Amino acid sequence: MNFEQLYRTHFAEVRRFALYLTGNQAEADDIAAETFVRAWAADAPLKARSLSAYLLSVARNLHRRGHRRRLLLAAFGREAPEEAPGLERELAGRSELQAILARLQLLPEIDRAALLMRAFHELSYEEIAAALGLSAAAARVKVHRARNLLKDRESPS
Numbered sequence: 677m678n679f680e681q682l683y684r685t686h687f688a689e690v691r692r693f694a695l696y697l698t699g700n701q702a703e704a705d706d707i708a709a710e711t712f713v714r715a716w717a718a719d720a721p722l723k724a725r726s727l728s729a730y731l732l733s734v735a736r737n738l739h740r741r742g743h744r745r746r747l748l749l750a751a752f753g754r755e756a757p758e759e760a761p762g763l764e765r766e767l768a769g770r771s772e773l774q775a776i777l778a779r780l781q782l783l784p785e786i787d788r789a790a791l792l793m794r795a796f797h798e799l800s801y802e803e804i805a806a807a808l809g810l811s812a813a814a815a816r817v818k819v820h821r822a823r824n825l826l827k828d829r830e831s832p833s
Contacts, residue, residue: 679712682716687708690732691704691708693732694738696777696796699777699781708735710738711731711738726806728797728803729803739785780792790810790822804819
């Protein structure tokens, strides 16, 4: 598989996954682009049992690295660089999507990643487990708990 085939086949799912992880369109674009650069430079995708799981794992790790970076900058009293405005304007008319993204952000990161891999990318629990470094049983529990937490937060209190 050449780079163009890899990119065309998996870009939409990697970008969507990154958007749901971050809640920010510009950051999702950056993560998706960096994911493909890293995948092409490494030989790991050739060894991976599931290319999709591998790419989503790379995207998740990039998201986690960026989150740690922002925390470190905040700890030292520096602001993270401003993200390009536009997501709020673009989603202004989509209040339901905004509410879903907000609820997703309330989930623990690993639960959110497991749920997204299962719900939107239709990965098996074994593929999710491999991508997140868990057992298949733990992956099932993470997805189940994340679904329940979203349902609980959806209901009016």
